[in-house]
Amino acid sequence: MSHLRIDIRQRAEELVSLYPRPRSAMLPLLHLVQEQDGYLSEEGIAEVAELTQTTPADVRGTASFYDMYFLEPVGKYVVSVCTNIACLLAGGLELLEHAGTTLGCAVGATSDDGLFTLEESECLADCDIAPCVQVNHRYVRTTTPESFDTLVGELREGKRDHEIPSHGTLIRVRRSGGLRAPKSEIASERAGAKAAREQRAAETA
Amino acid sequence: MAVIDSPRIVTARAGYEDSFTLARYLATGGYDGLRKALTMFPEDVAKQVDDASLLGRGGAGFPAGRKWSMLRKAPISYLVVNGDESEPATFKDHFLVERDPHQLIEGIIISAYALQVSQAFLYLRGEFALGLERVQQALNDAYELGALGSKIFGSDFSLDLVVHPGAGAYICGEETALIEGLEGKRGFPRIKPPFFPAVSGLYGEPTVVNNVETMANVPWIVLNGGAAFAALGGGRSTGTRMFALAGRVKNPGIYEIEMVKNTFRDLIFDPAFGGGIINDRAIKAFIPGGVSAPWFGPDLLDLPMGQDEVAEKGSMLGSGSVVVFDETSCVVRAAWRITKFFSRESCGQCTPCREGSGWIERAMYRLEHGGGRMEDLELLLDLCDNIAPGLSWPPQQTTICVLGSSIPSSVHSAISMFRDEFALHVTNQGCPFD
Numbered sequence: 001m002s003h004l005r006i007d008i009r010q011r012a013e014e015l016v017s018l019y020p021r022p023r024s025a026m027l028p029l030l031h032l033v034q035e036q037d038g039y040l041s042e043e044g045i046a047e048v049a050e051l052t053q054t055t056p057a058d059v060r061g062t063a064s065f066y067d068m069y070f071l072e073p074v075g076k077y078v079v080s081v082c083t084n085i086a087c088l089l090a091g092g093l094e095l096l097e098h099a100g101t102t103l104g105c106a107v108g109a110t111s112d113d114g115l116f117t118l119e120e121s122e123c124l125a126d127c128d129i130a131p132c133v134q135v136n137h138r139y140v141r142t143t144t145p146e147s148f149d150t151l152v153g154e155l156r157e158g159k160r161d162h163e164i165p166s167h168g169t170l171i172r173v174r175r176s177g178g179l180r181a182p183k184s185e186i187a188s189e190r191a192g193a194k195a196a197r198e199q200r201a202a203e204t205a
Numbered sequence: 206m207a208v209i210d211s212p213r214i215v216t217a218r219a220g221y222e223d224s225f226t227l228a229r230y231l232a233t234g235g236y237d238g239l240r241k242a243l244t245m246f247p248e249d250v251a252k253q254v255d256d257a258s259l260l261g262r263g264g265a266g267f268p269a270g271r272k273w274s275m276l277r278k279a280p281i282s283y284l285v286v287n288g289d290e291s292e293p294a295t296f297k298d299h300f301l302v303e304r305d306p307h308q309l310i311e312g313i314i315i316s317a318y319a320l321q322v323s324q325a326f327l328y329l330r331g332e333f334a335l336g337l338e339r340v341q342q343a344l345n346d347a348y349e350l351g352a353l354g355s356k357i358f359g360s361d362f363s364l365d366l367v368v369h370p371g372a373g374a375y376i377c378g379e380e381t382a383l384i385e386g387l388e389g390k391r392g393f394p395r396i397k398p399p400f401f402p403a404v405s406g407l408y409g410e411p412t413v414v415n416n417v418e419t420m421a422n423v424p425w426i427v428l429n430g431g432a433a434f435a436a437l438g439g440g441r442s443t444g445t446r447m448f449a450l451a452g453r454v455k456n457p458g459i460y461e462i463e464m465v466k467n468t469f470r471d472l473i474f475d476p477a478f479g480g481g482i483i484n485d486r487a488i489k490a491f492i493p494g495g496v497s498a499p500w501f502g503p504d505l506l507d508l509p510m511g512q513d514e515v516a517e518k519g520s521m522l523g524s525g526s527v528v529v530f531d532e533t534s535c536v537v538r539a540a541w542r543i544t545k546f547f548s549r550e551s552c553g554q555c556t557p558c559r560e561g562s563g564w565i566e567r568a569m570y571r572l573e574h575g576g577g578r579m580e581d582l583e584l585l586l587d588l589c590d591n592i593a594p595g596l597s598w599p600p601q602q603t604t605i606c607v608l609g610s611s612i613p614s615s616v617h618s619a620i621s622m623f624r625d626e627f628a629l630h631v632t633n634q635g636c637p638f639d
Contacts, residue, residue: 026390084496134332186323
């Protein structure tokens with residue numbers, strides 16, 4: 001019995017098939033688990049281990065290296081405020097402090113209503129609109145305390161859910177078509193290219 | 206005088222709202238470079254890139270053509286494209302991925318053809334949620350168009366391209382760590398030698414790793430010829446380059462300018478680019494190429510923006526990100542935050558980096574927040590020297606990868622340039638700018 005929902009399980013199997021080795025699908029599969037469970041659940045980790053032909057310890061050991069994976073439940077909206085150099089110079093630390101007050105939780109914690117988790121993030125590569133804020137890794141471009149509070153109000157009312165889906169950076173990513181060319185086809189193409197190269201070398205010699 | 210009319214090679218479609226769509230791409234010469242490349246011998250395509258002297262745009266500035274040709278001895282198995290842009294204040298790849306994904310994909314296909322590989326991977330930062338969506342949509346369109354997959358445009362060349370999402374780790378921008386991430390492991394940089402993934406890369410097979418911006422230049426080079434590219438810029442720095450301007454300037458943003466033709470003063474002050482400092486304050490210092498680079502003072506504003514020109518003065522163009530400090534910016538605070546970043550992102554394999562970054566961060570923290578001691582300055586320099594002995598540039602390396610040797614840049618620069626300000630933090634027992 002699969003822990004992943006049937007549609008997500010299907011996407012997971014497709015992802016595994018894209019790579020020469022199943023373990024290579026580790027990072028995208030973990031994103032799928034978060035898409036379903038909001039964090040890396042025990043059951044999700046076990047299923048990724050099965051899909052990648054590794055062990056739950058391998059999966060957990062890999063996942064814990066990467067900042068985007070949560071090993072414990074987090075809020076519906078993960079709010080990341082950047083305080084790295086470009087944002088620091090534009091008041092990122094002050095905005096982070098303000099965000100903590102508005103959301104009612106400390107950095108790294110989740111609000112009591114379970115809606116928000118606040119993160120101090122490293123550079124999010126949007127430095128011309130600083131300080132940079134992401135919610136569930138969507139750029140929201142609220143650079144002032146006032147615009148941040150407006151955003152939080154809208155999030156509470158669910159008004160931004162169409163542009164800020166819940167967890168999972170692949171939630172709206174679907175690959176269509178594009179199956180690999182058969183190995184025999186590739187081999188014959190390379191042989192052809194090699195013959196052309198040799199013929200050319202002989203002609204120029 | 207600033208040169209503001211250089212050709213736009215990689216940001217040509219920036220003005221279009223729908224620059225990321227296939228329709229706009231095809232209407233503006235899209236996939237013509239690929240069609241042309243497929244009529245050429247693969248080695249002739251590679252030669253154009255070699256003739257262009259295209260320097261890798263990821264940070265190290267290694268010539269892309271040489272990276273490719275070193276590999277011809279053994280056939281290359283994989284092409285891996287590095288889109289894990291995480292160097293603080295660098296946002297050019299974000300721009301290319303979200304705004305012009307087809308250009309990037311076309312560059313990858315042409316490069317794969319030149320290298321004769323049938324499998325390519327594009328490792329994209331996981332935080333680029335919209336970028337991942339746009340690139341996957343563009344890939345789906347490219348397969349539909351016949352520009353990817355089996356028998357591309359009816360030729361005898363097939364290629365599969367997979368988008369691989371990262372998951373938040375600066376270190377995965379290091380090419381061997383990126384390969385580990387692509388193998389589904391922790392992003393630990395691999396021990397060198399072998400120095401190049403071309404020798405042993407993905408699954409131990411010969412692999413070429415190139416940056417997103419490097420790939421985005423390839424369609425233009427094939428269409429216009431390597432010589433046309435090499436005619437732009439000067440010296441070893443050919444073509445144009447995207448600079449990400451951030452910090453205390455009026456118009457932060459991405460500016461594609463011809464290499465060497467402009468100075469830092471042009472970029473920061475010309476109305477066509479940065480437009481000067483916020484509130485017309487005085488400039489205090491600037492970082493010429495990402496937070497791993499040593500800082501420059503206002504005395505070097507008139508330095509031409511070229512790879513060798515900047516290297517001669519003891520820093521680097523690196524990732525093409527320029528950060529500007531004004532007279533109100535606290536350099537202790539800035540260097541503390543940069544070190545905190547390195548401390549957080551150190552993968553933890555090597556002691557000088559893992560322990561050194563945390564130690565420096567704690568000393569910088571107490572200087573900035575009260576509790577700093579005069580002897581901390583010598584302590585900091587000693588710690589820096591232990592990570593990168595001699596504090597020279599380019600730095601000596603005591604660690605597996607260059608993250609370690611990048612740590613001292615900001616602290617060493619700040620102390621060398623603004624020792625008085627550090628002393629003031631000690632006598633004031635905290636930041637005098639607060």
